Amino acid sequence: MIAGAAASEAALGGTAGTGADRPLQPLVTGQESRGWEAVGRLELGGGGFCTAALVAPDQVLTAAHCLFDGTTGHRLPLAGLEFRAGWRNGRAEALRRIRRGAVHPGYIHGKAASVGRVRHDLALLELDRAIRLPGLVPFGIVPGPRQGEAVAVVSHARERPDMASLQEGCHVLAGIDGVVMLSCAVGFGASGAPVFRIGDGLPRILSVVSARAAFGTDEVALAAVPHDGLKGLRAGLAADRLVAARRGRHGMSRFGTGLVPGADVRPLRP
Numbered sequence: 001m002i003a004g005a006a007a008s009e010a011a012l013g014g015t016a017g018t019g020a021d022r023p024l025q026p027l028v029t030g031q032e033s034r035g036w037e038a039v040g041r042l043e044l045g046g047g048g049f050c051t052a053a054l055v056a057p058d059q060v061l062t063a064a065h066c067l068f069d070g071t072t073g074h075r076l077p078l079a080g081l082e083f084r085a086g087w088r089n090g091r092a093e094a095l096r097r098i099r100r101g102a103v104h105p106g107y108i109h110g111k112a113a114s115v116g117r118v119r120h121d122l123a124l125l126e127l128d129r130a131i132r133l134p135g136l137v138p139f140g141i142v143p144g145p146r147q148g149e150a151v152a153v154v155s156h157a158r159e160r161p162d163m164a165s166l167q168e169g170c171h172v173l174a175g176i177d178g179v180v181m182l183s184c185a186v187g188f189g190a191s192g193a194p195v196f197r198i199g200d201g202l203p204r205i206l207s208v209v210s211a212r213a214a215f216g217t218d219e220v221a222l223a224a225v226p227h228d229g230l231k232g233l234r235a236g237l238a239a240d241r242l243v244a245a246r247r248g249r250h251g252m253s254r255f256g257t258g259l260v261p262g263a264d265v266r267p268l269r270p
Helices: 115-119 227-247
Strands: 039-045 048-056 059-062 082-085 094-103 123-127 150-157 160-176 179-182 194-199 202-215 218-224 252-254
Touching: 039 059, 039 150, 039 160, 048 150, 048 202, 059 202, 059 227, 094 227, 115 179, 115 202, 115 218, 123 227, 150 202, 179 202
Parallel strands: 094 252
Antiparallel strands: 039 048, 039 082, 048 059, 059 123, 082 094, 094 123, 150 160, 150 194, 160 179, 179 218, 194 202, 202 218
16 A cells, blocks of 8 residues: 655655654563553454554544555445554453544545645544543643654554554654654554654654655655644544434544645555
């Protein structure tokens, strides 16, 4: 699902590379995973997966493109999706099926991958049962990524499928209209991974990984900023609940509109 990519410096207005980023740290033990258990693998069926994060007891945030078949472009059946919170060495802190989902309408799966599409690459999924466990605390979401800001990302990836990995001390390189460019290391499966600001010892989500791209001679991550759109996504879920109650079925809702110009990028779903 990865296409050729190039991120435009003119479009994103940044400079790549800080030279100070820390390496990925696999979260091998329970001690290393503590505080990050609300990040999990989103199983897509057929062996594919993305990363997702708990943002309410019954809601996870991920990338919209994870919910579409990469070959046909059709939406994946929600019944085939499963959130595995704190997935590590074949075990999860909690397993939940997906009841319904809301996708930003600016995301068009058949459209060529671009910086503009990254802005809308957000989806909110409702779990079939709320997760209420002491170690699984939903993450808050904050606005305003700042250029040069140190961030952290927790992600799953195809080359490290058995556990999440943490990268602390990667950086915001640039941003434009709801898209940020990051120096963070991401691979296939990291789509939907939360990017955190850590303040007062608490991680809060700044952005959601969508793709990686070539920026000059460097490889960077592109992420969508969810803060302003979260209210609309939740409204979409609420509207879908009403429709489901009336019709006796579940579906996928959309909200809002918008467009950001940009360059080709590569989605990070296996």
